[in-house]
Every structure is written in structure tokens, then in C-alpha cells.
Amino acid sequence: MNLLEVKGASKAFGGIQALSDCSVSLEKGKINGLIGPNGSGKTTLFNVVTGYEKVDAGEIIFNGKPITNASPDQVFALGIGRTFQLTRIFPRLTVIENMHVAAQRSGLSGLLARWSQSHEQKRAIELLDYVGITRLKDTPAGNLSYGQKKLLEFAFILIADPQVILLDEPAGGVNPTMINLLASRIRGLNELGITFLVVEHNMEFVMTLCDRVTVMHRGTKIAEGPPAEVRRNPAVLEAYLGD
Amino acid sequence: MTKLLNPAGLLVLLAGAIAFPFVINDPTYTTIAIFALLFAAAASGWNIFSGYTGYIALGHAAYFGVGGYALAIMCQRWHIQGGYTPFYLVPVCGLIAAAFAVPLGAVALRTRRHTFVVITVASFFILQLLSYNLRGLTNGSSGIDFPLILQWGPDFYNLPFYYAALILTLVALATSWFIRNSKFGLGLLAIRDDEDRAQGLGVKTGASKLIAFVISAFFVGMAGAVLNYFIGNVQPTFTFDSLFDVAVELMVFMGGIGSLSGPILGALVIESADQYTALQFSFGPGLHLLVYGSLFLVVILFLPQGIVPSIKGQWARYQASRSNDQPLPSANGTGPGSPAMGVTASREEAKA
Numbered sequence: 001m002n003l004l005e006v007k008g009a010s011k012a013f014g015g016i017q018a019l020s021d022c023s024v025s026l027e028k029g030k031i032n033g034l035i036g037p038n039g040s041g042k043t044t045l046f047n048v049v050t051g052y053e054k055v056d057a058g059e060i061i062f063n064g065k066p067i068t069n070a071s072p073d074q075v076f077a078l079g080i081g082r083t084f085q086l087t088r089i090f091p092r093l094t095v096i097e098n099m100h101v102a103a104q105r106s107g108l109s110g111l112l113a114r115w116s117q118s119h120e121q122k123r124a125i126e127l128l129d130y131v132g133i134t135r136l137k138d139t140p141a142g143n144l145s146y147g148q149k150k151l152l153e154f155a156f157i158l159i160a161d162p163q164v165i166l167l168d169e170p171a172g173g174v175n176p177t178m179i180n181l182l183a184s185r186i187r188g189l190n191e192l193g194i195t196f197l198v199v200e201h202n203m204e205f206v207m208t209l210c211d212r213v214t215v216m217h218r219g220t221k222i223a224e225g226p227p228a229e230v231r232r233n234p235a236v237l238e239a240y241l242g243d
Numbered sequence: 244m245t246k247l248l249n250p251a252g253l254l255v256l257l258a259g260a261i262a263f264p265f266v267i268n269d270p271t272y273t274t275i276a277i278f279a280l281l282f283a284a285a286a287s288g289w290n291i292f293s294g295y296t297g298y299i300a301l302g303h304a305a306y307f308g309v310g311g312y313a314l315a316i317m318c319q320r321w322h323i324q325g326g327y328t329p330f331y332l333v334p335v336c337g338l339i340a341a342a343f344a345v346p347l348g349a350v351a352l353r354t355r356r357h358t359f360v361v362i363t364v365a366s367f368f369i370l371q372l373l374s375y376n377l378r379g380l381t382n383g384s385s386g387i388d389f390p391l392i393l394q395w396g397p398d399f400y401n402l403p404f405y406y407a408a409l410i411l412t413l414v415a416l417a418t419s420w421f422i423r424n425s426k427f428g429l430g431l432l433a434i435r436d437d438e439d440r441a442q443g444l445g446v447k448t449g450a451s452k453l454i455a456f457v458i459s460a461f462f463v464g465m466a467g468a469v470l471n472y473f474i475g476n477v478q479p480t481f482t483f484d485s486l487f488d489v490a491v492e493l494m495v496f497m498g499g500i501g502s503l504s505g506p507i508l509g510a511l512v513i514e515s516a517d518q519y520t521a522l523q524f525s526f527g528p529g530l531h532l533l534v535y536g537s538l539f540l541v542v543i544l545f546l547p548q549g550i551v552p553s554i555k556g557q558w559a560r561y562q563a564s565r566s567n568d569q570p571l572p573s574a575n576g577t578g579p580g581s582p583a584m585g586v587t588a589s590r591e592e593a594k595a
Contacts (some may be wrong), residue, residue: 050443072443082443090436093429100426101433102444111427118426160445 003028003195004049004080004164009058011044011219018044020219021058026164031186031196033210033227035203037239041219042199043085046166050082051075063163081157082166085199087149091142095133095152098141099124102156120159127155131185147178154185164195171202183209207231215239257413264405271522273401277473279514280408281466286494286506287415288462291422292455293492294501297435298355300456302363303463304487305347305370306340310464311471311482312374313339315387325392330407333468340464341457343370348456352449355438364488371483386478389471404473411469412507415462420503422458431455435501486535490514493535497542499549508550513538 004026011019019041026032034042047053049060051072060068062078070078081102090098103120115121128134131151136144141152150170157165167186171179179202186196186209200206206213207227215223215230217239223230230236264273285307293300313336318329351362374381381387392400422428430451433441442448471477490513498509520534546553 052439052443072439073445073447076443076445084440088437088440090433090440092436093432097429097432100429101441101446103426111430112421112425114424115426115429116424156444 002026003063004197005059005061006045006049007059007061009045009048009060010056011041011048011053012056017219019048019055019058022216022220024214024216024221026195026197027212028195029190029193030211031190031198031209033206033213034197034199034216035201035206035213036216040216040239042216043168044219045216046082046168046199049075050080050166076160076162079161079163080166081160081162081164083150083153083157083168083170085168085172087146087153089141089144089149089152089156091140093141094138095128095141095144096124096137098152099127099156099159103159123159127158130158131155132181147174150174150182151178154182158189162194164197165189167196167198167200169200170198171200171205179205260409264402268398270397270401273405275515275518275522277401277404277408278470278518279511280405280412281470281473282491282494282514283507283510284408284411284415285463285466286491286498286510287412287419288459288466289491290459290495290500290502290506291415291419291462292452292459294495294506295422295428295431295435296452296455297501298352298452299360299492300351300363300459301360301488301492302347302351302365302367303460303491304484305367306344306460306463307467307470307487308370308374308477308483309340309343310336310467311477312381312387313464314468314472315389315477316380318390319387323390325390326394327403329389329472330403330469333407333411333465336468337461337465340467341461344457344460345453348453348460352452352456367483367485367488371479371485374479374483381477381479384479386476386482388476391475404469407469411462411465416503416507418458418462419506422455423503427451427454432501489535490517493539493542496549497538497546499551499553502549502551502555505549505551 002025006022006024009019009022010017022041022045024034024045034045036042044053048055051067051070051074054069058068059066062075062080067075067078090101093101097115100115100118100120103115103118103124125134125137128137131154133144133148133151133155136148141149144152154167154170170182170186174182183205186198190196198206198210210227212225213227213230214221215233215236217235222235222239223233225233263276267273285303289300289303292298314329314332317323317332317335323329323332347363347366351359351366354362375384395403422431430441430446430448433444433446434448434452438448467482471482474481491510494509494513495506496509497505497513498507499505517534542549548556
């Protein structure tokens with residue numbers, strides 16, 4: 001069953017066609033990879049799915065319901081979390097405050113509750129433990145190292161219990177030990193039922209981690225299938241090596 | 244980390260503030276205190292929006308003016324006698340200012356950064372212009388006088404105003420504290436750091452910004468009502484004071500923008516100094532503007548974060564160095580445990 005489906009999405013920025021009639025589907029419970037050369041539209045696809053950009057044409061369906069052009073907070077509330085290629089955390093808030101931002105609640109009493117005494121506090125600490133940065137919880141997040149910021153961004157998405165997590169280059173600029181930690185965390189969460197879509201240039205990471213890989217080129221899908229199959233696909237080789 | 248101000252210290256401060264007009268029962272000084280406290284309330288209210296969200300609003304003088312005019316017009320229309328009754332109407336004036344802030348804020352908040360600043364300034368001038376021209380309501384440039392308070396003698400006159408200002412400041416401070424510790428306030432601080440990211444994590448950014456804007460207008464409006472009642476009249480030039488925002492912003496920046504006590508401290512220091520110098524040395528008109536300008540530059544140069552965050556930073560460093568100097572605590576030691584444990588941990592890591 002497909003949890004998330006993008007049907008014929010198109011998006012142009014001025015004269016640049018970032019997405020052209022792009023259809024991608026995400027199988028529930030799988031770790032899906034998304035690869036493609038620079039400028040092939042991967043990040044734009046993330047942006048239209050998560051509400052940061054509006055599509056010019058096409059449809060986005062999540063759990064059988066259309067979410068085309070919903071706002072980012074609505075998309076997040078439905079259960080789609082994402083990270084950014086250039087990590088986006090809240091630098092002047094402490095690590096633990098960063099965790100609570102993502103644990104927003106609706107309703108007046110929820111909004112007026114003191115965050116430090118909310119029931120999410122325990123969960124926030126658990127998640128920081130999970131990625132190994134609990135000892136930094138009272139540090140302003142801006143003081144963290146690049147890799148620690150990536151771990152924090154990953155952890156605060158989890159606090160909202162998303163069904164799908166979109167990761168934009170999680171292994172970019174991160175040392176091998178941390179890449180292994182990240183991969184094991186992704187696998188662990190996947191076993192708990194979270195579906196992933198991972199954009200990554202590190203081929204080894206993608207090929208060993210993902211169950212299925214989608215390849216994009218010039219704003220559209222050119223191949224899809226298990227990693228080993230995609231690797232041998234002539235269209236993929238051509239896209240990467242030039243035509 | 245040991246806190247700089249503990250509950251006992253705060254109680255002493257509060258007791259001092261309550262006792263102040265009895266200890267120093269000189270109208271010169273209680274007048275200064277009234278002005279300082281009203282600006283503290285306004286600065287604290289301004290900080291709830293601009294300090295927490297990072298959107299610098301430069302048109303809150305509009306709500307200060309609306310609050311003052313609302314009280315004057317109500318007193319005039321309903322033939323209210325001078326005395327305590329107008330004080331009871333101060334929250335109503337705050338609500339009226341807040342009602343003005345809903346549409347004006349909604350328009351301004353469609354923009355960000357510089358454009359937002361310009362639109363808030365424009366909204367102030369629109370309201371000032373209205374106060375000149377809606378003569379039937381505002382009596383044009385001659386303004387409206389508040390009813391005289393004949394029954395209060397010179398020794399007593401300042402007391403009700405002082406306590407009204409003190410209550411207003413405390414309520415503003417409490418609201419600010421409450422918001423700072425709530426999920427709503429955390430959302431505002433997230434907006435300050437990265438608004439789009441905050442929205443992507445479920446923060447209702449549009450509604451949050453507008454609510455914070457309206458709350459800040461509510462407090463500024465109430466401060467405007469009390470201050471104008473104290474002065475005794477409303478006039479377009481003084482009630483809608485184009486320098487109000489410069490003053491409030493200077494106070495907040497000096498004390499520490501986005502902090503809880505910073506706006507209060509900044510307002511108490513600057514407004515007291517301003518009033519005192521104006522009384523003691525009769526500078527020529529406009530000279531205090533030079534003082535504002537140079538103070539602003541000094542603050543930006545030497546205390547870019549403001550007094551409170553700078554002192555907090557120094558205090559944290561002092562605490563850290565003190566706990567580093569101490570020998571490792573014994574098993575029953577009462578010294579600060581966690582920093583010392585951090586030291587042992589790092590030493591062990593170094594060995595490993």
C-alpha cells in the first residue's frame with residue numbers, strides 16, 4: 001500500500017522547470033531512497049510535499065487523502081516530518097527547548113501549559129538519549145557541532161510521532177561513526193513502523209539502507225526499484241555520467 | 244547554576260516597591276517613579292511581541308495613544324468625576340487598543356523584517372492623523388482634558404497613580420513570564436529563530452504572531468491610559484508621541500531584548516534618568532533626544548545583548564570558573580555536583 005503519493009507534480013521557478021509531471025509513491029513501512037544528480041528536483045519534491053512550495057499542477061495524496069498545497073503546519077500535524085539539507089534548528093533556544101517546539105499542541109490549555117512540566121518532557125529526554133546528546137540539553141542549540149545539530153533535528157521530528165520522515169541528505173558532511181549511528185537509528189525506527197524517504201548522495205549509504213530506490217533526473221522520475229536493479233539501469237547510468 | 248534572583252530576593256524587591264512612596268514621600272520622586280513604572284509596563288508589553296518573535300514593531304505609540312484617548316473620551320462622554328473611577332476603566336482602554344491592533348497587526352504581519360517595521364510606523368501616523376482630524380470625537384489639536392481630581396491633596400495625589408502603575412507593571416511582567424514558559428511562548432521564540440522551520444514543526448505562526456501583537460498592544464494601551472490621566476489631558480502631538488517607540492525600544496535593547504526582566508530594568512533606568520535630568524537641569528527642547536541617540540550608540544557598541552543577558556553570561560562564567568577551581572567534592576559534599584562531575588568525566592575521557 002502506498003502511504004504517500006505524488007501524482008504528476010509540476011513546479012517551475014521562472015524559466016526553470018524544477019518538477020515536470022513527476023510521480024513518486026512511497027510504500028508504507030519501507031525505507032525509500034531518492035537519488036539523482038544535483039538539480040534534478042529532489043529538494044523541490046520535498047518542499048511541495050511538506051507545504052513549503054505550492055505545485056503548479058498535480059496532486060499529493062497522503063493516507064488516501066489529498067494534501068495538495070496544505071500549509072507546512074497542517075502537513076506536519078498529519079504526520080509528515082522532514083529534515084533540511086542545511087540543518088535548520090533554533091540556534092538561540094536550548095536543545096531541550098528545541099525538542100518542545102515540535103511538540104506543539106492544539107487547544108488553549110495545551111498552548112498555555114508550561115512546556116517544562118508537560119508530559120512530553122520525559123519523551124524529549126528519551127529521544128535525546130536515543131541520539132546521544134542528552135548531556136547537551138541546556139546548551140543553546142547554536143553551539144552544537146554540525147553533526148550534533150543533525151542529530152537534534154532528527155530527534156525533534158520524532159517527538160511528534162510522524163508516520164513518514166523525509167530526510168534531506170542526512171549523511172552529508174557527517175563523520176563515518178555518526179553515519180553508522182544514523183543508519184542504525186533509521187533502521188530501528190523503521191522496524192517500529194515509520195516510513196522513510198531519504199535523499200542522499202552517499203551511494204553506499206543509500207544502497208545498503210534502502211529497500212527501494214527512486215531515481216530523478218530533470219524534474220521527473222526515470223527509474224524505480226530495488227537498489228541492485230536501479231544500479232544496473234542504463235537510464236540511471238546515463239543521467240549520472242552524462243549523455 | 245545558581246540563579247541570580249531567587250524568590251526571596253524578588254519578595255524584597257516587591258516590598259521595596261510597595262513601600263517606596265511612604266519612604267520617599269516627595270512628589271518629585273514619586274512622579275519620576277510613576278513615569279518609570281508606566282514605561283516599564285509598556286516596555287514589558289512591547290517585549291512580549293517584539294522581543295519574543297523578533298519582529299521589531301515601531302508603531303506601538305499608536306496603541307499608547309488609543310489607550311489615552313479612549314479613557315479621555317469615556318470620561319468626557321459619560322461625565323465621570325475625577326478620582327478612582329477612571330482607573331477601573333483602564334482595562335477597557337487596553338481592550339480598545341487591542342481591538343485596534345487586530346486589523347492593523349493582521350495587515351502588518353503579512354510582511355516581514357524591514358517592510359513590517361515601515362508598515363507599523365505608517366499605522367502610527369494614520370492614527371495620529373485621525374486624532375487631529377476626527378474633531379467630533381477627539382476635539383482636534385486642542386485635545387481633551389481629564390476631569391480634575393479636587394478631592395486629593397498634594398501629598399496623596401501621586402499615590403493612586405503610583406500603585407496603578409505598579410500593578411500594571413506586575414501584571415505585564417507576570418504575563419510575560421507566563422508566556423515565556425508556555426508552549427505558545429516557545430512557539431514565538433521559535434518564530435524569532437526560524438519562522439518557516441517553526442511552521443514546518445506545527446507552530447501556527449500566523450495566529451501566534453497576531454495574538455502576541457494584540458497582547459502587547461493591550462499593555463501599551465493601558466500604560467497610555469494611566470499616563471495620560473496622570474498628565475491630565477490628551478493631545479495629538481503628545482499622546483500620539485512619535486518618540487515613544489524610540490524610547491521603549493531603547494529601554495528594551497538596553498535591558499536585554501527577549502529577556503523577562505530586561506525591559507523592566509531598562510525602562511526604570513532610562514525613564515528615571517530622563518525625568519530626573521529634565522527636572523534638575525532644564526535642557527533646551529530636544530536636548531534629551533541627543534542623550535537618547537548617544538545612549539543607543541553606547542548600548543549597541545558595548546552591550547549588544549543588553550544588560551540582563553550580559554550580566555547573566557558573566558554570572559554563568561563566574562559560576563563555571565568557581566566550580567572548576569573547587570577540589571572534587573567528597574561523597575557527602577554539598578558543592579555543585581553536576582559541573583564537577585562534568586570535570587571528572589572529561590578527565591576520564593582524556594585518559595581513555
